Amino acid sequence: MMTASLSTPHRARDHKPYESQxxxxxxxxxxxxxxxxxxxxxxxxxxxxxxxxxxxxxxxxxxxxxxxxxxxxxxxxxxxxxxxxxxxxxxxxxxxxxxxxxxxxxxxxxxxxxxxxxxxxxxxxxxxxxxxxxxxxxxxxxxxxxxxxxxxxxxxxxxxxxxxxxxxxxxxxxxxxxxxxxxxxxxxxxxxxxxxxxxxxxxxxxxxxxxxxxxxxxxxxxxxxxxxxxxxxxxxxxxxxSLTGEVVQRFMDEHQIRKIPGMGFRTSHLVENHVLSRTSEAIPHDDEHSAKITTREVLEHPSMSSAVLEKVLGGPGTEHGIGLKVWNLLHGIDNAAVKEASDVPSQISIEDTYMSKPINTQAELLRELCSLSASLMRRMHVDLMDEDSTTESPESRKWLAHPKTLRLSTRTRSKLGTESQSRENFSRSSRSQPLPTFVFSLKEGPEMIAERLVNDAILPLFRRLHNERQGWNLALINICVTNMVLTGNEDGIGGGRDISVMFRTQDAKLKEFTVYDNSPQANPYVADASGLECMKQSPQEQSKQDSDIESVGWEEEDGYTHVCPLCGNTIPQFALPAHERFHALGE
Known part of the structure; x- marks a missing residue:
């Protein structure tokens, strides 16, 4: 049987690309x-x-x-x-x-x-x-x-x-x-x-x-x-x-295309539709309904080539060269390198799903955010701290890296009875900001820091994603820290002078250049019915935040000074890059 299939004129293996062994x-x-x-x-x-x-x-x-x-x-x-x-x-x-x-x-x-x-x-x-x-x-x-x-x-x-x-x-x-x-x-x-x-x-x-x-x-x-x-x-x-190309192809021929790494649900389903001359239909999201055809069936299809696969799989938003990539995978060709190991992960992400019972109330939201944040803090202590340091006291341990960015992602379910319920949306919405430096403190436990992180950073991010008071129908919440900066020495990230001293004394030095408003101010936070504290914002402020998706921007006080969104200090224009690095260093 294998001899007959090997002699088929249009078999793709006759035009197999070369791969180093x-x-x-x-x-x-x-x-x-x-x-x-x-x-x-x-x-x-x-x-x-x-x-x-x-x-x-x-x-x-x-x-x-x-x-x-x-x-x-x-x-x-x-x-x-x-x-x-x-x-x-x-x-x-x-x-x-x-x-x-x-x-x-x-x-x-x-x-x-x-x-x-x-x-x-x-x-x-x-x-x-x-x-x-x-x-x-x-x-x-x-x-x-x-x-x-x-x-x-x-x-x-x-x-x-x-x-x-x-x-x-x-x-x-x-x-x-x-x-x-x-x-x-x-x-x-x-x-x-x-x-x-x-x-x-x-x-x-x-x-x-x-x-x-x-x-x-x-x-x-x-x-x-x-x-x-x-x-x-x-x-x-x-x-x-894999001493010969024939052995590799025979091995690949036995596998269903959905089982090949890199051939996801959408890719394998579109290829199957083309091979079976089937009109386009909804892409499944489970193995039970995934493509069942084998590599052999795909490669024996008349005129099959990387160009044909590019037409079948290509389109707006698809990976450039997707046809050639899939063509190679069907032949057992994969030039992807094994990534070099790192002492720290590129990011730490904690999430949970709520498909059977979506989150809709403030109390449920607060409970889940606190739970996820506590898990995130414990994970950071495990993955980002030096295990070889003395552990006689928690404060004696050292951070191997400091993530600079905090990201909150959510996914919602379609409401019951809506027209879109039959085609669920699996995309996520995200907002990011610089990670507050207090998370690196070792004087408090992870749970206490997590609670502060929720109140000071995660809840405001959530309000930027969902301005409704309740009824969000949340099916997923993900909290992630990323943009890692490795610690260069035991005193902080990188080398050189410790510029933190300058910022600790900056308020006194800038006092004569600062104008203070001594009029009474209302509490900038308002508690909702569940006790959650949310920052009050004008429509203009909310619009400004909504347009800022990936970072918290600096607020311009005048032409020469700016207010830091993390610590509230007034910073001159020339010192903005150094001050951002100060926050990356940690306190």
Whole structure:
């Protein structure tokens, strides 16, 4: 069957683009990660059917539960009918999952030389191990394969593990080839063999040292590695023996296009409509109704090419070159690099959804904002503070980075009975401002700082997004800190003089240039019926804020001085950039 399809004139593989085979990528996927976190806390759960609930659905479940017909993303009521003895644990607080994910990622990163270790969500990790594999390739002795030694350090020759290089570790696709003289003449075969043993060693250490089993895919790019890992789950690994282009294409042909990383709901559905000559219809948002056609069916379609895909997928707002990108993915071509690891994340985001019971009242809003903000502050302390610092007192710890921007995002549901209810809007609305510097204080607990953050910053941002008093029908709230600035030394961000002294004494120095209004002023805050304090604004002020989407602007006092929106101090024109940096430094 494969021979016939290979000879088809219009098969896209006849015009396959070239991809370098120099890289070696590992893709780790922790088995039933959320459930495993609870099982590590309570080992007695390992023999029981366990489901991790979030709201009214199962975020995931362990393999004992799956053996009884339970599936992830299933309604809890349906899962309990299938498995009455299902043990439900609450997984709405992601803190413990993030902590475990960071610990496992740190372990894998410690075994990387180039630090290209990229997290995908909480339970998947890509590793580019090309350099460590190239190093060990030079050390391999073909005359003593059964007693080989893999060096994990180029500085310490004794750090590593022994392995049998007469065969690959774990499963392969296709079935493992026998070692012939011509096979050893292929450098790629040797690199894949070494990679399979490194993957096996790391998986064993993850389970032995941390208690987490995992599945791994080994190949020459991220897409192939991720797909290879799905072949033999759980607690296993698969190496894609991509020694020829025909092997790679045969591997890709078996997959439904929706399962290919980078082929989202919309993309796969539009391709399916074209292949099946189906008129355009609503794009689904769930796997149950996603595209089912395979890569083979797409590439065997008459006149299929990257240009055709560009016409099918292109349009206003689409990615430039989307046709060529999808064309390459269908051939197993993926030049995307594994991102270099960073000690701190590029942003920290906390969110929750309220699909079954949207938020509509002030009391509900305040409760959720305080809860999300407290989680955000705890996350910042975990991800952005030096773990190696002395912890005799909380104030002795040091910040590794300071995010400069606070962003609030929301999504609303269509009101019942409205015409737009049948086509839900999945877009988000956002507003941003500089992050107040008091969040970096270590004199107060995260909960107290979170409460102040809500009152001083998040509620005003919310008012800019939704000026109604209630009835917003909120289905999602996201609070994010981003625009990270790394700490350059233990005293602050970057080097040079500490300019904070200048700003601490600026009020006295500018006193003679400042005009004060001593007339009585009304309280700028007004409490609504629920007790929420919201800043009173004139229609002109509200209009000014609404036009300022991504930052809080400076208020001009006269031609030469301005009022800082964060601290209220009067700043001369020449000192504005320095004053903004002062806030980025923290107090």
């Amino acid at each position: 120099d890289r070696i990528i590992l893709h780790f996927d922790y088995d039933c990660f959320y459930a495993s976190v609870f099982e590590n806390e309570n080992p007695s759960l390992k023999s029981l059917p366990v489901g991790v609930k979030q709201k009214s659905i199962l975020a995931t479940c362990n393999y004992v539960a799956r053996g009884k017909g339970v599936k992830k993303l299933m309604l809890i009521s349906e899962a309990q009918k299938l498995c009455p003895d299902l043990v439900l644990v609450n997984g709405e607080d992601l803190t413990k999952f993030r902590d475990a994910s960071k610990k496992l990622w740190g372990f894998l990163r410690s075994h990387s030389w180039n630090k290209r270790v990229e997290r995908l969500g909480l339970d998947e990790v890509f590793m580019d191990v090309s350099d460590i594999i190239s190093y060990n390739e030079q050390l391999l002795n073909p005359n003593s394969l059964a007693e080989s030694f893999f060096q994990l350090s180029d500085q310490d020759p004794e750090k590593g593990f022994t392995f049998d290089a007469t065969s690959l570790f774990g499963c392969t696709y296709p079935s493992q080839p026998s070692i012939q003289e011509e096979t050893w003449g292929s450098p790629l075969y040797v690199r894949l063999l070494l990679s399979s043993h490194l993957a096996g060693y790391l998986r064993h250490k993850l389970e032995e040292d941390f208690g987490y089993t995992s599945t791994c895919g080994v190949s020459t790019n991220k897409t192939l590695a991720k797909l290879a890992g799905t072949k033999n789950k759980p607690k296993n690994q698969t190496t894609l023996m």
